[in-house]
Amino acid sequence: MSHKILVVDDEPDLELLIKQKFRKQIRDNELQFVFAQNGVQALEKIRQHDDITVVLSDINMPEMDGLTLLQKLHELNNPVLKSVIVSAYGDIDNIRTAMNRGAFDFLTKPIDFNDLDITVKKTMQHLEVLKDALRSHDELVAVQRDLSTATRIQQSLLPRTFPPFPDRPEVDIYAEMLTAKEVGGDFYDFYYIDEDRLAFVIGDVSGKGIPAAIYMAVCRTLLKAIAHQIVHPGEVLRKTNTLLIPDSEDATFVTVFYGVINIHSGEMQYSNGGHCSPYIVRASGQVEQLPLTDGFILGKIDHLDYDAKKAHLEQGDTLFLYTDGVIEAMDSDSNLYEEDRLWTYLQATNGSSIQDIVKGSIADLKRFAGDAQQSDDITVLTLRYAGVNGS
Incomplete structure (x- = not known):
């Protein structure tokens, strides 16, 4: 099954590097890539390509930064759209904020393309499992039940x-x-x-x-x-x-x-x-x-x-x-x-x-x-x- 990945970054060389790194997967139609230079363009690309499943986004970008984009993606309420953010090494505040806004994983700059490959594969595997779980109404009900259970776990452990x-x-x-x-x-x-x-x-x-x-x-x-x-x-x-x-x-x-x-x-x-x-x-x-x-x-x-x-x-x-x-x-x-x-x-x-x-x-x-x-x-x-x- 082919996955479409949206890459959001204002670095001009990144598109060429990604196409080179994943050329075999692109040739075999395992992966497709769409590129945007900021959050505003990214939202437009998502409207144009409703089959995008992964967003790989830098945090620091003009017009709309990566953290704001994450919030906008969260508001789309799409359970099979996952985000991976890219941040400077040691930028813990932004990484923590991104994870709390729903990012699935993070990478640090400069991007290690072997690490990127592993992260993409892990995200793809997670999406396949998630899609299987969402194919039936019963599983959707189970998700809601899980959230209720999580609330009970959390509340039961806190001093009140x-x-x-x-x-x-x-x-x-x-x-x-x-x-x-x-x-x-x-x-x-x-x-x-x-x-x-x-x-x-x-x-x-x-x-x-x-x-x-x-x-x-x-x-x-x-x-x-x-x-x-x-x-x-x-x-x-x-x-x-x-x-x-x-x-x-x-x-x-x-x-x-x-x-x-x-x-x-x-x-x-x-x-x-x-x-x-x-x-x-x-x-x-x-x-x-x-x-x-x-x-x-x-x-x-x-x-x-x-x-x-x-x-x-x-x-x-x-x-x-x-x-x-x-x-x-x-x-x-x-x-x-x-x-x-x-x-x-x-x-x-x-x-x-x-x-x-x-x-x-x-x-x-x-x-x-x-x-x-x-x-x-x-x-x-x-x-x-x-x-x-x-x-």
């Missing part, structure tokens, strides 16, 4: 009783999650690792549905088990990453922020594995963003080291953690909510309870997004340090 430790008033905690239509892999957790230290974590698994929900459950369980054995947050992430590698298939990975707070002193140590950097809302109303630590996403590359940094919470200070579904929420014109708007919101929360801060942040996001459907889970976790004499 607040305050979670009524006999430990030193730290107050509250969290909420808005689940996207296509269930993602957001999660949060918190637990005492000894009498003096409270561990907390927030994470975001790439992908959707049951695979993301199961991977999330595995990641959450590993983190909790390792946290009770290892004190250093960076070592917790390093060990978790090593154990996740055998369970990571295709493009699956997870971003994680993990921290430990001493409830008597307010001293906090944390490590960040490619996740959004949290904010501290001081009791005075001042807002600070935690400095990043050196740490890559988990589940993709083995033998990585993760460092840790320290911060101090005074009585009344609030730690605000979130997933990228917050800052990447979009309105109907594809404008992003972004960190600047979140910062502005947090500056106006002085004196608010942590419940009001969380609920208010979600309400502000909803006002911004309006009726636009969100493609990613939206999760917020807050901790307020009350001190040893907390109330």
Whole structure:
């Protein structure tokens, strides 16, 4: 069966290189290629060629970039149209955004054409399996059932009783999650690792549905088990990453922020594995963003080291953690909510309870997004340090 691939890139030599690399498949009619130089042209090509099954797109392009194109492709609601994005090596923010907007896989520049060949074959195989699954009405119903099951898996694993430790008033905690239509892999957790230290974590698994929900459950369980054995947050992430590698298939990975707070002193140590950097809302109303630590996403590359940094919470200070579904929420014109708007919101929360801060942040996001459907889970976790004499 022939597959038609749309290549979206403004580099003039790429068309010739691809035709040369895949000349045998083109000659044997296994693959057909269509080319566009930006997202606007790509959408027009898709309208002209309704049999396109794969879009290979660069991120940085004129007129309409690759991330905006991904959002537009997601809105087409075509289950047998898959996207592979091309990004600069180490551009984790854009790669994470692309995966959350539905990209099937990613490649890094400069393109390794052997890697491209493998990725194309893997995508083709996935499409054949998917097409087989969608050929009957019963299978379509099963897909919906899978999404419902994924939601139940996700919700059943998240702490939902607040305050979670009524006999430990030193730290107050509250969290909420808005689940996207296509269930993602957001999660949060918190637990005492000894009498003096409270561990907390927030994470975001790439992908959707049951695979993301199961991977999330595995990641959450590993983190909790390792946290009770290892004190250093960076070592917790390093060990978790090593154990996740055998369970990571295709493009699956997870971003994680993990921290430990001493409830008597307010001293906090944390490590960040490619996740959004949290904010501290001081009791005075001042807002600070935690400095990043050196740490890559988990589940993709083995033998990585993760460092840790320290911060101090005074009585009344609030730690605000979130997933990228917050800052990447979009309105109907594809404008992003972004960190600047979140910062502005947090500056106006002085004196608010942590419940009001969380609920208010979600309400502000909803006002911004309006009726636009969100493609990613939206999760917020807050901790307020009350001190040893907390109330």
